[in-house]
Amino acid sequence: MFWIRGFLLLFLGSSTGLQGEVPSECFTVNGADYRGAQNHTSPDGRGQPCLYWNQTQKHAYNTAKYPNGEWGLGSHNACRNPDGDVQPWCYVLETEEGIYWKYCDIPSCHMPGYIGCFLDSGNPPALSGSSGTSSKLTIQVCIRYCRKRGYKFAGVEAGCACFCGSEGDLRWARPAGAVECDQVCFGKASELCGGDGRIGVYDVSVGACQGNFSAPSGVIYSPDFPDDYGPDSNCSWVLRPPGSSAVELRFQIFEIRDPNDRLELQDGHSRRLLAQFDGHHRPGPGLLLPTDVLVLSFRSDPLLQAQGFAVAYRATPAAMMSKKSFKTRLEENQRLPESSESRSRLLGEV
Ligand SMILES: [Ca+2]
Numbered sequence: 094m095f096w097i098r099g100f101l102l103l104f105l106g107s108s109t110g111l112q113g114e115v116p117s118e119c120f121t122v123n124g125a126d127y128r129g130a131q132n133h134t135s136p137d138g139r140g141q142p143c144l145y146w147n148q149t150q151k152h153a154y155n156t157a158k159y160p161n162g163e164w165g166l167g168s169h170n171a172c173r174n175p176d177g178d179v180q181p182w183c184y185v186l187e188t189e190e191g192i193y194w195k196y197c198d199i200p201s202c203h204m205p206g207y208i209g210c211f212l213d214s215g216n217p218p219a220l221s222g223s224s225g226t227s228s229k230l231t232i233q234v235c236i237r238y239c240r241k242r243g244y245k246f247a248g249v250e251a252g253c254a255c256f257c258g259s260e261g262d263l264r265w266a267r268p269a270g271a272v273e274c275d276q277v278c279f280g281k282a283s284e285l286c287g288g289d290g291r292i293g294v295y296d297v298s299v300g301a302c303q304g305n306f307s308a309p310s311g312v313i314y315s316p317d318f319p320d321d322y323g324p325d326s327n328c329s330w331v332l333r334p335p336g337s338s339a340v341e342l343r344f345q346i347f348e349i350r351d352p353n354d355r356l357e358l359q360d361g362h363s364r365r366l367l368a369q370f371d372g373h374h375r376p377g378p379g380l381l382l383p384t385d386v387l388v389l390s391f392r393s394d395p396l397l398q399a400q401g402f403a404v405a406y407r408a409t410p411a412a413m414m415s416k417k418s419f420k421t422r423l424e425e426n427q428r429l430p431e432s433s434e435s436r437s438r439l440l441g442e443v
Pocket residue numbers: 350351353354393394395396397398
């Protein structure tokens with residue numbers, strides 16, 4: 094275990110403030126975006142109580158050093174992951190053995206699309222399809238490699254190896270502890286690519302450039318997530334949750350570099366533009382869109398990229414909504430610093 098507290102790794106540029114305001118699920122690989130209230134260490138959340146981040150001045154991460162809510166630190170003792178470790182953790186009262194921090198094992202804290210960490214003896218391999226190694230391996234490099242070859246799963250191991258596999262493989266896979274997949278990807282220091290004899294497995298739909306979503310809820314990631322989106326991206330996703338009259342979106346990550354990289358939300362029937370966001374016009378945390386077919390389109394220009402977005406969607410049944418509430422919530426959730434003219438253009442006649 095070479096992860097040393099104080100090793101500063103900026104995984105997320107953004108930080109949200111206080112617990113309770115946003116969902117507790119994690120949308121990054123390592124729970125860097127966890128803002129839930131779990132404040133005990135493993136096992137099973139019944140371990141030691143965490144110390145308050147405003148009472149840990151002798152350690153590297155505390156609110157005196159990071160007073161602006163960086164990484165979700167604040168006057169609370171909930172688990173966070175400010176340094177890009179494998180999962181959220183917290184400081185604890187130092188033991189005689191000198192242990193002063195511990196992991197928090199938060200069950201909901203896994204990026205959707207991340208299947209888990211599994212043992213891989215290599216004989217037979219945990220994922221039995223195509224494989225390769227790369228000194229530039231990232232999670233998305235492996236996902237793309239396996240997606241192109243028609244596999245359902247992509248597995249990263251030992252920082253540099255990529256394996257592809259199908260449902261049948263996973264039936265026999267033996268789960269390993271989440272923290273055992275702790276090796277940095279050779280191609281990206283902020284991502285973890287399995288471990289020694291441990292394979293981190295992903296669904297290849299994460300970071301795809303297109304998709305049709307018909308489940309009542311789900312998560313859409315920008316192209317190549319968790320890597321940065323590429324130059325000249327042109328991707329779109331169609332949401333058609335059954336029995337809904339509106340779609341609620343919650344942006345968990347929105348890292349768009351400039352105004353030339355743009356996410357558009359359109360009504361799938363009329364193609365009317367419902368909202369658009371870019372590097373200068375960020376969405377609020379929640380959005381309600383009055384359509385049962387929503388099309389998301391993302392385009393980027395050749396210059397300057399960033400991580401992109403992770404947006405969770407949820408279908409809202411017809412009975413729960415009125416026209417008035419659509420408008421109110423859209424207005425509340427759009428943060429458009431432009432004129433009121435362009436604002437009404439975007440909102441249309443809701
Ligand atoms: Ca750009």
